[in-house]
Amino acid sequence: xxxxxxxxxxxEALTFSGNCDCLKGQTSxxxxxxxxxxxxxxxxxxxxxxxxxxxxxGEPVALTVNFVAPIxxxxxxxxPRIVRTNRSTQHWWVExxxxxxVAATATAFYAKRRETWSSTxxxxxxxxxxxxxxxxxxxxxxxxxxxxxxxxxKGGPSSWGVARGGAEESNSESFLWVRDEPNRAMxxxxxxAICDAFAxxxxxxxxxxxxxxxxxxxxxxxxxxxxxxxxxxxFVLGHARGNLSYNNYSDQMAExxxxxxxxxxxxxxxxxxxx
Amino acid sequence: xxxxxxxxxxxEALTFSGNCDCLKGQTSxxxxxxxxxxxxxxxxxxxxxxxxxxxxxGEPVALTVNFVAPIxxxxxxxxPRIVRTNRSTQHWWVExxxxxxVAATATAFYAKRRETWSSTxxxxxxxxxxxxxxxxxxxxxxxxxxxxxxxxxKGGPSSWGVARGGAEESNSESFLWVRDEPNRAMxxxxxxAICDAFAxxxxxxxxxxxxxxxxxxxxxxxxxxxxxxxxxxxFVLGHARGNLSYNNYSDQMAExxxxxxxxxxxxxxxxxxxx
Numbered sequence: 001x002x003x004x005x006x007x008x009x010x011x012e013a014l015t016f017s018g019n020c021d022c023l024k025g026q027t028s029x030x031x032x033x034x035x036x037x038x039x040x041x042x043x044x045x046x047x048x049x050x051x052x053x054x055x056x057x058g059e060p061v062a063l064t065v066n067f068v069a070p071i072x073x074x075x076x077x078x079x080p081r082i083v084r085t086n087r088s089t090q091h092w093w094v095e096x097x098x099x100x101x102v103a104a105t106a107t108a109f110y111a112k113r114r115e116t117w118s119s120t121x122x123x124x125x126x127x128x129x130x131x132x133x134x135x136x137x138x139x140x141x142x143x144x145x146x147x148x149x150x151x152x153x154k155g156g157p158s159s160w161g162v163a164r165g166g167a168e169e170s171n172s173e174s175f176l177w178v179r180d181e182p183n184r185a186m187x188x189x190x191x192x193a194i195c196d197a198f199a200x201x202x203x204x205x206x207x208x209x210x211x212x213x214x215x216x217x218x219x220x221x222x223x224x225x226x227x228x229x230x231x232x233x234x235f236v237l238g239h240a241r242g243n244l245s246y247n248n249y250s251d252q253m254a255e256x257x258x259x260x261x262x263x264x265x266x267x268x269x270x271x272x273x274x275x
Numbered sequence: 276x277x278x279x280x281x282x283x284x285x286x287e288a289l290t291f292s293g294n295c296d297c298l299k300g301q302t303s304x305x306x307x308x309x310x311x312x313x314x315x316x317x318x319x320x321x322x323x324x325x326x327x328x329x330x331x332x333g334e335p336v337a338l339t340v341n342f343v344a345p346i347x348x349x350x351x352x353x354x355p356r357i358v359r360t361n362r363s364t365q366h367w368w369v370e371x372x373x374x375x376x377v378a379a380t381a382t383a384f385y386a387k388r389r390e391t392w393s394s395t396x397x398x399x400x401x402x403x404x405x406x407x408x409x410x411x412x413x414x415x416x417x418x419x420x421x422x423x424x425x426x427x428x429k430g431g432p433s434s435w436g437v438a439r440g441g442a443e444e445s446n447s448e449s450f451l452w453v454r455d456e457p458n459r460a461m462x463x464x465x466x467x468a469i470c471d472a473f474a475x476x477x478x479x480x481x482x483x484x485x486x487x488x489x490x491x492x493x494x495x496x497x498x499x500x501x502x503x504x505x506x507x508x509x510f511v512l513g514h515a516r517g518n519l520s521y522n523n524y525s526d527q528m529a530e531x532x533x534x535x536x537x538x539x540x541x542x543x544x545x546x547x548x549x550x
Contacts, residue, residue: 026411041322060342061490061491061524061545062490062491062545064339064382064491064493066337066358066366066382066384068359068361068366069359069361083341083370083377083380084344084376084377085345085517086343086344089490089547091343092343092382093368093380095358099294101359102358102359102366105366105368105382107339107341107380107382107491108488109341109491109545111490111523111524111547113403113522113523113524114522114523115522115549116520116522116523116550117520117550118519118520118521118522119480119519119520120447120517120518120519120521121446121447121476121516121517121518121519122519137500150383169533170283170394170396171396172396201396203393206392214382215337215364215386216336216337216339216382216384216493218339218491218493218543220524220526220543220545222518222519222521222524222526224522225520241396242396243395243396243397243411243497243530243541244393244394244395244396244397244497244538245391245392245393245394245537246393246395246497246498246538247337247388247389247390247391247393247499248386248388248389248391249386249388249495249497251495251497251541253528253543255518263518263519263521266518266526266543268493268495268528268541268543270336270337270384272364272386273391275391275392
């Protein structure tokens with residue numbers, strides 16, 4: 001393999017052996033988090049098992065990933081299964097196995113889109129988008145964060161160098177520009193991974209890093225494949241907010257926008273925290 | 276069975292025969308929608324199959340329901356399966372079968388909650404909550420809507436008698452007070468069903484009723500069983516918004532609040548529409 005043909009680390013992490021109904025994969029050091037892969041990478045793994053399957057019909061509309069147990073490092077298997085194919089829609093169920101036990105599950109919904117009246121209600125965050133943000137770097141970042149070029153505009157933990165003072169915050173709202181590092185053209189898999197690229201809301205509210213992790217994430221896609229491809233490797237704008245932290249779980253809502261003001265995806269998740 | 280002991284129609288719709296791993300149920304005329312049960316009732320059915328299971332551990336934190344095919348009327352089966360039980364969490368997979376084919380799926384996440392620092396970021400919508408709203412009634416409502424006492428404050432289709440003029444709307448934001456009709460004490464099952472009690476955003480934006488239906492809904496629960504029970508049969512406040520309608524799918528985000536300003540649940544969904 002020549003240098004020119006070398007796979008991007010993101011695509012390498014999404015390379016499977018086995019067959020399309022029982023994929024065999026390996027975790028990637030480029031996307032490592034504390035007790036296994038970055039959750040966004042696991043979301044991309046679950047999505048690719050369905051998206052790349054020869055029987056897949058339609059484009060991604062909804063994906064829910066449940067993080068069941070630590071995936072750790074090394075080999076895993078992914079078992080995608082079609083629940084039902086309708087005339088214009090398809091439902092999937094996916095299990096990720098680590099040493100024979102389920103470590104993640106997903107449901108994926110695909111649809112053949114029809115061109116209809118369309119309208120975006122929420123406003124593009126223009127004022128925030130005008131800022132270029134501060135590039136995250138440093139050894140306090142998790143390994144996977146070095147596989148992204150993240151420009152924090154607002155709302156990172158203070159240890160990430162985004163000034164917030166030392167006190168508790170009443171608002172966890174965050175804005176950032178993000179793209180794959182090294183550059184890689186946008187597609188559904190990258191978009192799915194980026195939906196999880198925000199710090200847990202709890203880190204920001206409490207202004208410190210505690211054990212925390214997503215337990216369930218749902219992405220809705222508001223774009224089609226050709227539109228995504230046209231974005232190339234440009235930065236996308238991420239906006240995340242939380243509604244609440246309550247008895248060791250906190251939620252998060254996020255939007256991912258293209259620089260030309262198209263809402264690409266909305267993402268919702270709930271994460272545990274320990275303190 | 277005496278009048279005093281008669282089951283509430285909601286509980287009747289959640290009464291199963293069979294065994295806890297293969298429940299046999301029947302659709303209820305009280306919760307009928309156009310091509311089968313009200314989606315909120317299906318969510319409650321899927322949740323009850325896990326919640327009432329003797330091996331269930333913990334309290335509801337996340338529930339995703341995928342509406343795979345019309346459930347129609349009559350008999351159905353529900354197959355709940357534990358994916359994995361951890362020390363303090365439990366993951367479930369549920370299939371609902373109609374004539375042997377999958378018509379709905381769900382993932383449910385339960386956790387033993389620990390008392391921690393808690394904080395609600397979003398504000399209770401006080402100004403809207405001060406309004407009592409207009410009670411929905413009339414034969415243009417779907418059958419299931421007569422099983423709720425819904426007081427629209429803002430944002431129903433104009434055919435529901437909530438004045439909106441005849442033109443397209445740029446904003447689908449809705450507020451309503453709701454409780455079971457007849458009255459019934461709040462619990463997780465009722466809360467799950469109420470998360471789906473809003474009109475499709477598309478009806479409001481277009482100011483007309485078109486074929487539409489939820490394809491995937493995710494609820495996050497921010498309350499524990501004893502707190503819910505303390506609410507009794509009081510109205511809860513629902514707030515729903517949409518981000519966009521795009522190529523025959525529109526999304527929705529909702530919050531359900533108690534009258535004493537506690538955020539009980541947040542709910543996200545994506546629905547198809549036809550026009």
